[in-house]
Amino acid sequence: xxxxxxxxxxxxxTQAIRDVTFNVEKxxxxxxxxxxxxxxxxxxxxxxxxxxxxxxxxxxxxYDVHEQSMAVRQRIGYLPETPPLYPDMTVEGFLHFxxxxxxxxxxxxxxxxxxxxxxxxxxxxxxxxxxxLSKGFRQRVGIAxxxxxxxxxxxxDEPTVGLDPRQIIEVRNLIKSLAxxxxxxxxxxxxxxxxxTCSQVAIIKRGQVVATDKIENLMGRLTGGMGYEVEVEAxxxxxxxxxxxxxxxxxxxxxxxxxxxxxxxxxxxxxxMTAEPGTEPGRIIAxxxxxxxxxxxxxxxxxxxxxxxxxxxxMEDAKTPETEAEADVRDIQTPEPDMQDSEPPENTPPE
Amino acid sequence: MNTIISNxxxxxxxxxxxxxxxxxxxAIAGVYWLISGFFxxxxxxxxxxxxxxxxxxxxxxxxxxxxxxxxxxxxFLSVMGSLSLFFLPMLSxxxxxxxxxxxxxxxxxxxxxxxxxxxxxxxxxxxxFYLTMTAPFLLYESILFSAADPKMPIxxxxxxxxxxILLAASILSLGMFISSLTENTFLSAxxxxxxxxxxxxxxxxAEGVTGAMGSAIGHLSLLKHYSNLxxxxxxxxxxxxxxxxxxxxxxxxxxxIEALRYKRS
Numbered sequence: 001x002x003x004x005x006x007x008x009x010x011x012x013x014t015q016a017i018r019d020v021t022f023n024v025e026k027x028x029x030x031x032x033x034x035x036x037x038x039x040x041x042x043x044x045x046x047x048x049x050x051x052x053x054x055x056x057x058x059x060x061x062x063y064d065v066h067e068q069s070m071a072v073r074q075r076i077g078y079l080p081e082t083p084p085l086y087p088d089m090t091v092e093g094f095l096h097f098x099x100x101x102x103x104x105x106x107x108x109x110x111x112x113x114x115x116x117x118x119x120x121x122x123x124x125x126x127x128x129x130x131x132x133l134s135k136g137f138r139q140r141v142g143i144a145x146x147x148x149x150x151x152x153x154x155x156x157d158e159p160t161v162g163l164d165p166r167q168i169i170e171v172r173n174l175i176k177s178l179a180x181x182x183x184x185x186x187x188x189x190x191x192x193x194x195x196x197t198c199s200q201v202a203i204i205k206r207g208q209v210v211a212t213d214k215i216e217n218l219m220g221r222l223t224g225g226m227g228y229e230v231e232v233e234a235x236x237x238x239x240x241x242x243x244x245x246x247x248x249x250x251x252x253x254x255x256x257x258x259x260x261x262x263x264x265x266x267x268x269x270x271x272x273m274t275a276e277p278g279t280e281p282g283r284i285i286a287x288x289x290x291x292x293x294x295x296x297x298x299x300x301x302x303x304x305x306x307x308x309x310x311x312x313x314x315m316e317d318a319k320t321p322e323t324e325a326e327a328d329v330r331d332i333q334t335p336e337p338d339m340q341d342s343e344p345p346e347n348t349p350p351e
Numbered sequence: 352m353n354t355i356i357s358n359x360x361x362x363x364x365x366x367x368x369x370x371x372x373x374x375x376x377x378a379i380a381g382v383y384w385l386i387s388g389f390f391x392x393x394x395x396x397x398x399x400x401x402x403x404x405x406x407x408x409x410x411x412x413x414x415x416x417x418x419x420x421x422x423x424x425x426x427f428l429s430v431m432g433s434l435s436l437f438f439l440p441m442l443s444x445x446x447x448x449x450x451x452x453x454x455x456x457x458x459x460x461x462x463x464x465x466x467x468x469x470x471x472x473x474x475x476x477x478x479x480f481y482l483t484m485t486a487p488f489l490l491y492e493s494i495l496f497s498a499a500d501p502k503m504p505i506x507x508x509x510x511x512x513x514x515x516i517l518l519a520a521s522i523l524s525l526g527m528f529i530s531s532l533t534e535n536t537f538l539s540a541x542x543x544x545x546x547x548x549x550x551x552x553x554x555x556x557a558e559g560v561t562g563a564m565g566s567a568i569g570h571l572s573l574l575k576h577y578s579n580l581x582x583x584x585x586x587x588x589x590x591x592x593x594x595x596x597x598x599x600x601x602x603x604x605x606x607x608i609e610a611l612r613y614k615r616s
Contacts, residue, residue, distance in 0.1 A: 011452060022509070048461045051612060073463040086460035088372040100361040101462045129372075280370070 001026040001153060001183040002047070007056035010041050014044040017207040019056070024200065026152075027180045031198030032187040039207040041081055047185065048078040060153050074103055077151040082156055083142025087131030091122055091141055094130060095148050103151035114284040115207045116148040121176060126227040143171065148177065154178060156186040160193060172197045225304035228253075228273045231264075231284055233295035246292055247271065252279030268297065358464050359472040365448075366476025370378060376442065380484045382530045383438050387481025388432060388588065390430045391491055394423060413593035420499040421507065424492070428511045428581040431485070432574075435519055436551060438542035443526025446473050449605070451611075474524055481519050485512075505609060507583050514580030517593035518573060522547050531607045547573070 002024040009016045017039040024030045032040050042303055043049040047058055049072050057064060063071040095113045104112050117123055120140040125133060131139060139162055146154055159175065161166045175197050178184060188194060194201050195215065202212040232246075247256055252275050259270040273280055280300060289296045315345045370376040394400055401423050410418065450456040459469055489512070496503050528545040533539050535592060550573045557569030573596075576589035 045457075047458075049458055050461050070463050073461055078461045079458070080454055082454040084452070084453065084455040086367045086369060088454060089365070093368070097361060097365050098458070098462075100463055101459070102360060103463055317590065322426045 001061060002030075002185065003057075003059045004043075004047070005057050007043065007046060007053050007058055009026050009039075009046060009179055010054045015207055017046075017204075020204070020207075020209050022202050022209060022212045024185060026183050028200055029175065029179045031194035031201045032185060032204060033158075033191070033194050033201055034133075034187075034189065035205035038204045040189075040204060041157055042207075043204070044078075044155050044185070044187055045080075048155050049073055050078075050081075050296065066181055073147075075152050077146030077149065077154045078129055079146040079154075079159060080143045080155045081161075083138050084145070085130045085138055085141055087129070089130055090127050091117070091130060091133070091144075092126045094141065095144055098145045099148050104149045112148050112150060116144040119147065119177075120144040121170060134244040136164060136167045139163055140167075140171070143174065145209070147182075152182060152185045154182050158188055159186055160188070160190065162187045166298075168193075202350065222233065228275060228282060228285060228300070229300055229302055230273070230296070231268060231270045231298035232289055233297050244293075246288060247273065247285065249282050250281050252276050252281040252290070253285075272302075279284065354463075355465070355468050358468045359475070362469050363476045363479075364462075364471025366473050367479055370442075370476065375445075376480065379438060379441050379481075383434070383484055383488065385435060385483075387431060387488060388491075390434075391427060391488065394426045394430065418503075419430055420496050420503045424503075424508055424597060425496070425581055427488075427492075428515060428584040429578065431515055432518055432577050432581075433435060435481075435515075435522060436544070436547055438484075439481065439519055440526050440547065441521040442477050442541045443523045443543060444530055444536045444540035444574070446477060446527045447608070448533055448539045451531075451534045452536075456608070456611075461610070464565035464607045468537035469608075470527065470601045470604040472518070474527055474597075477523050477527070478516070478520050481523065482516065485515065502566070510583055510585065511581045514577055514589075517580070517590070517597075518577050521573065521593050521600070524597045524604075525550075526600075528600045528603040531604045531611070 002022075002151040004020055004022050008018050019038070020043055030041065034040050043050065046053045047060065047065060051070045052066050057066075059065065060072050061075050063075070086097075088096065092113060095111060095116055099109045099112050117126055120143050122137070122144060123138055125137055130138065133141065139159070143156065143159060146156065156175070156344055160171050162269070165173060172193065175184060179199070186198070199214065200212065201215050203210050222269045230247075247253065250273075254276055257272045260283045261269065263272060266310065271279070273285070282301065286296060286299055289299075393517075394404060399418055405417050405419060408415075413510070447456070453472065481546065488511065492508060497516065522543075525546060526539075527542045529546065530539040532534075533542075550571065553568055553572035554575045557565045560568060570592065576586075576592050579586055579589050
């Protein structure tokens, strides 16, 4: 539905985005994640046909955003960073206006406006002047104007900024409910948001997309699968020696590490294991402990959060010379699953 | 074609509604009514007003008849023309500057609208607001002229007001272009005022320049063509001049919005 290839934008001497490439299938929600100033808004503006790209192409529903701008404009709903609202209009009047300029047929307008009002929870504020609305409501009107003409593609630039926690949840649910029939691109710098609403994520850093994938894949890929922590009680003296072989040869377990006993009560031992992506050796670990006649005190999965991924991908600034940053990027774009254990690649960033 | 007209109407209605809902625009209209109303009475009844002058001529024994309604209309329309120098830039200043400041330009630019249909809709909207600002004076005049004897031919006030509309449309169109250049409404008003003042006094500049150059500059003067029209002189060159200013303003606005999208940083 959305195909972006090698998109670059240069403002004067600054390169805002460089070789941005990604695809979004119909019905998916792509989260565009990156620190402030990374080029999220620029990419969105190009997608919406507001800015031309310096090079590269972007196609929406098969239409080039620049060459076939009018066709694209009919098919997108766009919420810019600041919601584009006319303060002297009522909510209803404004949505009617937008429906009209977006080309909704006269007979359908009232129905579409009603639907958008209901979906965005604006029913009680229909007749209110926009200038009298709170920031949260304005943001909702902004979303309503992006969906009022029922576009196949919706582009939302930071849709939950300025909302209170309850409204954020409502907006996220709204966005999720739009997926399926609509294809959505949303940008954010809030990590849980992507986790909660998006099916796909593109992480952008300094104008370059450093990773795009399904969220689960991305996290698995970049952290080398799930981790397990297991705590065992063994009050038999001299057991320590046999403990080493306790977890040997469990399928799917890649590495085992005995953790320091400093903070543990007496006779307790704790391990951390890393599993291969896609495997869940938890059951076997538990049965081994039980078979050995030991007490299982704790067993839990340690899943890398998107936050870890995000930080790993975007935190190069502290150690940056430009070249190193580039090497960093290249590594991450082509991660090898066996990168961790076998010989390290040439440009491994310093830990 | 239908969608273009529908788009123009959508923009037009939006503009019109925002003028009537805007306290600033209503304040401008109020001050305009106050000042124009004052001049209306002053020109008619003031100590130097037209009736006083006629009375004086009679006392001095000058018996040439004076066409009072005609004289009055000319005075009044030229005052209205001069006043519009100050008031029209205030109406046109926000046309695009406000949209840029609020970010709503992004909405318009990502909707299936052409730049020029937005510009035409906006111009029609602000022009309509200006017309409603001048409408009360039509009532005053009709009361006044109904008392005139002999009756004044209706074509003269119609032509005079048409000239005022054309003048206003030209100024607003150029003002709209200037408004599209900046996010600052105040700056837009000042620049528009400077430009209009320049076009207004071009007549005077032309007199200082000799030859073909001088007459060419003279032709561009708004004042000259406006005075011709309110005197009842229909000259196609005047109509073409006003038309050109209007089209030029719309054209430049559309171009400037297009350019804005191409080099915005």
